[in-house]
Amino acid sequence: MPYRSTYVLYLFAAILLLTHSCQCKKEHVDPPQPPAPPQDTWLVTSISLNGIPKDSFVYNDQQQLVQHWDYNTSYRQWQNYVVFGYNADGYVKMARYYNENDNTTKSLSQQDSLAWTSGKLWVYTTRYRDLGAGISGYDTTLLLVNTNRQFTLSGSKDTFIFNQGIYGDMVRFKEYTYLQQDVRQFTGHNYVNVIGAPTILEEYRYTMTYGSQVNALYRFLVKNPLLIQLVTADLQNTWKGFPYLASEHYVNSVRYEDAAGTQTTLPVTYTPFDTSAYPKEQLIGQNTSISYRYQIIRGK
Numbered sequence: 001m002p003y004r005s006t007y008v009l010y011l012f013a014a015i016l017l018l019t020h021s022c023q024c025k026k027e028h029v030d031p032p033q034p035p036a037p038p039q040d041t042w043l044v045t046s047i048s049l050n051g052i053p054k055d056s057f058v059y060n061d062q063q064q065l066v067q068h069w070d071y072n073t074s075y076r077q078w079q080n081y082v083v084f085g086y087n088a089d090g091y092v093k094m095a096r097y098y099n100e101n102d103n104t105t106k107s108l109s110q111q112d113s114l115a116w117t118s119g120k121l122w123v124y125t126t127r128y129r130d131l132g133a134g135i136s137g138y139d140t141t142l143l144l145v146n147t148n149r150q151f152t153l154s155g156s157k158d159t160f161i162f163n164q165g166i167y168g169d170m171v172r173f174k175e176y177t178y179l180q181q182d183v184r185q186f187t188g189h190n191y192v193n194v195i196g197a198p199t200i201l202e203e204y205r206y207t208m209t210y211g212s213q214v215n216a217l218y219r220f221l222v223k224n225p226l227l228i229q230l231v232t233a234d235l236q237n238t239w240k241g242f243p244y245l246a247s248e249h250y251v252n253s254v255r256y257e258d259a260a261g262t263q264t265t266l267p268v269t270y271t272p273f274d275t276s277a278y279p280k281e282q283l284i285g286q287n288t289s290i291s292y293r294y295q296i297i298r299g300k
Contacts, residue, residue, distance in 0.1 A: 040297065040299050041063065043059055043063065043294060043296075044057060044217050044292055045057055045294060047231070047290060047292060048291045048292075049290060050287075050289050052071070052073065053078070054071060054235070055069070055071075055230065055231055056069035056078050057220075059295070064090075065220040065227065066083060066084055066085075067082065067084070068081060068082045068084070068227060068231075069081040079100045080097070080098065080100060081097075081098055082096065082098070082226070082230070083096045084226070084227065086223070090223050091116060092114055092224040092225070093113070094113055095111070095114075096111050096112075097109050105131065107128070107131035107132045110128065111126045111128075112124065112125050112226065114226075116145075119144060119146070121142070121143040121145050122141075123141040123143065124138075124139075124140055125139040125141065126138055127139070141154075145225070149223070150181075150222070151246075152176050152177070152178075153173060153175050154174045155173030155189075156171070157171065166194055166195070167194070168194035168195050169193050170193065171189060171191045172189065172190050172191070173187075173189050174186070174187070180248070181218070181249075182248055182249055183208060183243045183246055184208060185206065185207050186205070186208075186241065187206075188202070188203065188205075188241065189202070189203045202237075202239050202258075203258065204240050204241075204256070204257070204259075206244075207254070208244050208251050208252075208254050209253045210248075210251055210252055211249055211250055211251075213278075214248060215245070215248060215249055215250050216278050216292075217245060217246075218246070221245075222246075222248075228246045231246065232245050232246055250270065251268050252267075253267055253268055254268065254285075267285065268282060268284050268285075278292070
């Protein structure tokens with residue numbers, strides 16, 4: 001049986017070689033990568049415009065933005081504020097507006113209940129009087145949103161006709177258009193023509209470009225058009241604004257055009273923190289400075 005013995009020897013040798021080969025391969029398997037270090041969370045707590053406080057924010061334990069405060073420049077303190085509530089998907093569903101008189105008496109002045117439907121956001125408003133003890137009236141406002149639930153229009157592009165007591169027409173709206181998650185263009189339009197009075201025509205159009213740095217405020221504004229309107233508002237002229245604050249990324253340049261056709265392109269520069277790419281100051285052109293304060297939640 002010499003052939004059988006030789007076959008057994010060859011088979012045994014092959015098994016030894018295969019076993020050795022497998023062991024060598026196992027020795028070269030890379031170890032698993034260590035987990036990524038925890039990331040810090042930066043929450044914007046206030047915004048100042050040209051050194052004057054403008055917006056202040058309060059967050060709950062789930063890192064939802066639940067309060068927006070206005071700054072009273074006469075009293076030099078944060079005074080009136082809005083409290084927000086959200087649905088299970090994180091979209092705003094309620095807003096309560098409070099006034100503080102002489103910083104001593106707090107009163108409910110308005111409550112909004114919101115209903116999200118396809119392409120529309122209905123805002124049902126109740127207004128209060130007597131420090132919130134009585135109701136002074138009701139109102140309904142329609143805001144438009146796109147298929148991604150991005151806020152696109154307040155007001156209306158339709159012409160409204162005056163025909164009772166005073167006569168004329170008007171068109172007033174603010175429109176946001178997007179490139180992915182960034183506000184690409186914003187238009188504020190105010191036309192009022194009352195017979196016997198001077199015609200009012202204001203239009204301001206902003207066209208923006210963006211970088212890659214994520215805006216720390218974006219995730220709190222994207223599901224809350226009421227907050228978008230507060231944060232992007234220009235308190236000196238309601239038809240102007242800072243629409244780029246509602247974008248996913250920080251703005252790189254702003255092209256500004258008014259109703260007369262005058263165009264200006266404003267570069268944007270940033271002063272970051274030493275330990276983060278988030279800005280402590282944002283300079284738009286030479287005359288507009290936006291500065292930020294943050295609460296840093298350390299990763300665990």
